[in-house]
Amino acid sequence: xxxxxxxxxxxxxxxxxxxxxxxxxxxxxxxxxxxxxxxxxxxxxxxxxxxxxxxxxxxxxxxxxxxxxxxxxxxxxxxxxxxxxxxxxxxxxxxxxxxxxxxxxxxxxxxxxxxxxxxxxxxxxxxxxxxxxxxxxxxxxxxxxxxxxxxxxxxxxxxxxxxxxxxxxxxxxxxxxxxxxxxxxxxxxxxxxxxxxxxxxxxxxxxxxxxxxxxxxxxxxxxxxxxxxxxxxxxx
Amino acid sequence: xxxxxxxxxxxxxxxxxxxxxxxxxxxxxxxxxxxxxxxxxxxxxxxxxxxxxxxxxxxxxxxxxxxxxxxxxxxxxxx
Amino acid sequence: xxxxxxxxxxxxxxxxxxxxxxxxxxxxxxxxxxxxxxxxxxxxxxxxxxxxxxxxxxxxxxxxxxxxxxxxxxxxxxxxxxxxxxxxxxxxxxxxxxxxxxxxxxxxxxxxxxxxxxxxxxxxxxxxxxxxxxxxxxxxxxxxxxxxxxxxxxxxxxxxxxxxxxxxxxxxxxxxxxxxxxxxxxxxxxxxxxxxxxxxxxxxxxxxxxxxxxxxxxxxxxxxxxxxxxxxxxxxxxxxxxxxxxxxxxxxxxxxxxx
Numbered sequence: 091x092x093x094x095x096x097x098x099x100x101x102x103x104x105x106x107x108x109x110x111x112x113x114x115x116x117x118x119x120x121x122x123x124x125x126x127x128x129x130x131x132x133x134x135x136x137x138x139x140x141x142x143x144x145x146x147x148x149x150x151x152x153x154x155x156x157x158x159x160x161x162x163x164x165x166x167x168x169x170x171x172x173x174x175x176x177x178x179x180x181x182x183x184x185x186x187x188x189x190x191x192x193x194x195x196x197x198x199x200x201x202x203x204x205x206x207x208x209x210x211x212x213x214x215x216x217x218x219x220x221x222x223x224x225x226x227x228x229x230x231x232x233x234x235x236x237x238x239x240x241x242x243x244x245x246x247x248x249x250x251x252x253x254x255x256x257x258x259x260x261x262x263x264x265x266x267x268x269x270x271x272x273x274x275x276x277x278x279x280x281x282x283x284x285x286x287x288x289x290x291x292x293x294x295x296x297x298x299x300x301x302x303x304x305x306x307x308x309x310x311x312x313x314x315x316x317x318x319x320x321x322x323x324x325x326x
Numbered sequence: 327x328x329x330x331x332x333x334x335x336x337x338x339x340x341x342x343x344x345x346x347x348x349x350x351x352x353x354x355x356x357x358x359x360x361x362x363x364x365x366x367x368x369x370x371x372x373x374x375x376x377x378x379x380x381x382x383x384x385x386x387x388x389x390x391x392x393x394x395x396x397x398x399x400x401x402x403x404x405x
Numbered sequence: 406x407x408x409x410x411x412x413x414x415x416x417x418x419x420x421x422x423x424x425x426x427x428x429x430x431x432x433x434x435x436x437x438x439x440x441x442x443x444x445x446x447x448x449x450x451x452x453x454x455x456x457x458x459x460x461x462x463x464x465x466x467x468x469x470x471x472x473x474x475x476x477x478x479x480x481x482x483x484x485x486x487x488x489x490x491x492x493x494x495x496x497x498x499x500x501x502x503x504x505x506x507x508x509x510x511x512x513x514x515x516x517x518x519x520x521x522x523x524x525x526x527x528x529x530x531x532x533x534x535x536x537x538x539x540x541x542x543x544x545x546x547x548x549x550x551x552x553x554x555x556x557x558x559x560x561x562x563x564x565x566x567x568x569x570x571x572x573x574x575x576x577x578x579x580x581x582x583x584x585x586x587x588x589x590x591x592x593x594x595x596x597x598x599x600x601x602x603x604x605x606x607x608x609x610x611x612x613x614x615x616x617x618x619x620x621x622x623x624x625x626x627x628x629x630x631x632x633x634x635x636x637x638x639x640x641x642x643x644x645x646x647x648x649x650x651x652x653x654x655x656x657x658x659x660x661x662x663x664x
Contacts, residue, residue: 171528190454
């Protein structure tokens with residue numbers, strides 16, 4: 091919106107220039123002819139014919155024409171313009187150096203300082219934030235470590251429990267086995283003693299039988315085998 | 327108007343014409359010089375855009391010095 | 406010659422620049438249009454910067470912004486660029502007043518209703534150039550001593566002794582004679598040429614407007630005049646810039662002789 095109004099203003103200015111340039115500038119000059127006629131020599135001869143002109147008048151006219159064509163030289167400075175220009179330039183110098191520039195510089199320095207302050211503050215805030223962030227991060231890391239530690243502990247204790255249980259079980263098993271071994275040994279012993287007793291009995295029986303019958307070799311052998319078989323079957 | 331003034335105007339015209347020619351001649355050298363100068367400055371700026379500011383300042387200085395010659399001719403036109 | 410164009414007489418050049426004296430005729434303090442416009446430019450320059458520096462808002466807007474960026478423009482692009490940071494900052498107020506004084510005088514060339522740059526009268530550019538020239542010599546003598554200044558400006562070091570026969574006169578002419586002359590004439594001639602150019606287009610337009618059928622050609626000089634007006638705005642800025650930058654170069658050269 092603002093931009094457009096500016097563009098419009100510029101366009102209006104340009105249009106105004108186009109209209110105004112020819113109009114105003116054309117009024118700024120006058121022609122050589124008018125200049126000659128309006129000079130004293132020109133006014134003197136108005137109305138005279140060429141034959142009536144005197145030589146002096148013609149010369150005066152020529153001089154007037156020369157003046158009109160050449161007029162004051164634009165390359166030679168005029169004293170009043172020099173003086174006034176000097177005065178005005180001094181005024182500009184004094185006005186600017188005494189009043190405008192110090193204020194301007196002060197304003198700019200103030201702003202510079204303000205901006206520097208702002209930047210410093212921002213820097214400080216940034217550092218603070220960074221610190222806070224790092225502390226938070228530290229806390230987070232601590233918490234994470236803690237959690238890991240707890241998990242580790244739990245795992246370790248679980249391991250301990252497991253080991254304990256296994257050991258317990260192994261111990262139990264060992265106990266059972268031991269007991270079984272003891273039982274077996276006892277049973278074996280009992281069996282052996284039983285057998286011994288039985289063998290003794292049988293031996294006595296056998297001896298009775300041997301003594302009862304006078305036995306031949308074959309019968310003897312058969313008897314012994316019988317006996318062994320009996321023992322084998324009973325010991326089983 | 328009179329023969330005298332007409333004559334004066336004719337000789338004036340010749341004088342003015344000679345002065346104008348003098349100015350035209352005076353403009354040739356600086357014209358070539360400024361063209362050469364600006365062309366090289368543009369080349370320099372294209373090669374080293376980071377030095378454009380310095381090149382531009384120097385270019386304007388050079389133009390000002392070269393242009394002065396043409397302007398002397400222009401002022402002589404009025405002398 | 407067609408009848409319409411016969412009526413078109415170009416006024417002598419001096420008539421484009423001569424203005425009747427308003428008051429104080431015949432005294433050295435006579436006031437004519439040039440003087441009035443010079444004073445107007447001086448007031449504009451002071452007013453521009455005083456108004457721009459009066460409020461001192463922390464966030465600059467409008468006028469203040471314009472004045473400050475103008476000041477910084479001169480400081481950064483002219484003073485510091487040419488004279489170095491320290492001298493540049495010290496001389497910026499002078500260069501700023503010079504730049505804007507000349508700029509406002511130049512821009513009167515295209516302001517409708519005024520259309521006359523006081524700088525197209527030799528007096529103003531010559532005055533400014535002479536001031537700068539005197540300052541250049543004075544500062545050179547002050548910083549380097551009288552002998553030292555002439556030695557460094559007339560006998561540039563690093564030249565074979567025999568060549569001084571050739572170099573010294575050239576240096577003298579170019580430094581002490583041609584410098585102020587070209588400094589003044591550059592501004593003066595540019596503005597004068599611009600004024601003549603605009604007047605030519607304007608008078609052509611007027612002549613074609615008055616002629617019966619010639620008006621069909623009117624767009625040509627009118628468009629040309631408008632384009633030239635735009636071009637003259639550029640010239641006004643550029644000439645003020647060049648005048649100021651040359652001032653900076655001359656004064657900077659006096660403060661720091663070439664090595």
